[in-house]
Amino acid sequence: MTHAGPVVPTAVFGPETAVGAPHALVLAPVTPRWDEGAFFAPVIRTLAGAGLRVTVVDTLSLWDEEADSMAAFVARWRALLPDFGRVDLLCGNALGGAVAQALLPDCAPDTAALLVSGPARTDPVLEERLTRIADLAASGRPGAALALLDQRVLPLGAPGADVTAAATADADTAPVDVEADTAAGRRLAAGMRLLCGIDVTDAVRAHPGPLLQIVGSHSQLVTRRHTAAAPHHRVHVAPGAGMRPHAEQPTEVAALIEAYLWEKGLR
Incomplete structure (x- = not known):
């Protein structure tokens, strides 16, 4: 196609x-x-x-x-x-x-x-969550972005679903992954941002x-x-x-x- x-x-x-x-x-x-x-x-x-x-x-x-x-x-x-x-x-x-x-x-x-x-x-809450994932992916941290996305897709209250302030801070300050899959990061960032404001x-x-x-x-x-x-x-x-x-x-x-x-x- x-x-x-x-x-x-x-x-x-x-x-x-x-x-x-x-x-x-x-x-x-x-x-x-x-x-x-x-x-x-x-x-x-x-x-x-x-x-x-x-x-x-x-x-x-x-x-x-x-x-x-x-x-x-x-x-x-x-x-x-x-x-x-x-x-x-x-x-x-x-x-x-x-x-x-x-x-x-x-x-x-x-x-x-x-x-x-x-x-x-979308609304401000959803857009903030999507943007945080997109920002991690765009900054060379696709692994951290995927980890946060995996937490967010789980049901609220399920094991592993809690996105604590400490965990979020750790993701934001994680070192850039020099072996990161650049294409994967671009896809994640783009897809999350496209949804914002729809x-x-x-x-x-x-x-x-x-x-x-x-x-x-x-x-x-x-x-x-x-x-x-x-x-x-x-x-x-x-x-x-x-x-x-x-x-x-x-x-x-x-x-x-x-x-x-x-x-x-x-x-």
């Missing part, structure tokens, strides 16, 4: 050649490097098991320093979207969820959306198709207050979950998604 310059890494699951199989396009979250869809494995299994052809894309692959705002970044994805053909289910996780929601006006009106911890808007509420609420957003009740990052929905959409709050309810509660989330697919005629 190509765009005007860079190659967009993709991974395809399910019945690739089945005539008439519904097509799900999944936009990945911020990852230090492309993981070929591993981040969404439980959901991919559910979608593919329901007979959908699933195309997962590396959302950040279209980023460079010229795409210095979410609007510019989304514009690149908007130009590429037709290359994927018909999309029956548009999915996204975290950053990928934000981009997916911004692209809803460019999709067919009946396109279904499935979002997992995908913010429609608000695609109007685009989401105007979407006439079905939408299911799943967030964790104990998320330290994206919570219900960062979501948007029209009356015919649904926001599900997974009890006790953090930023990855699909990984923390795979059985419950799979059942929820399967019911959504049945209800919307996508299986």
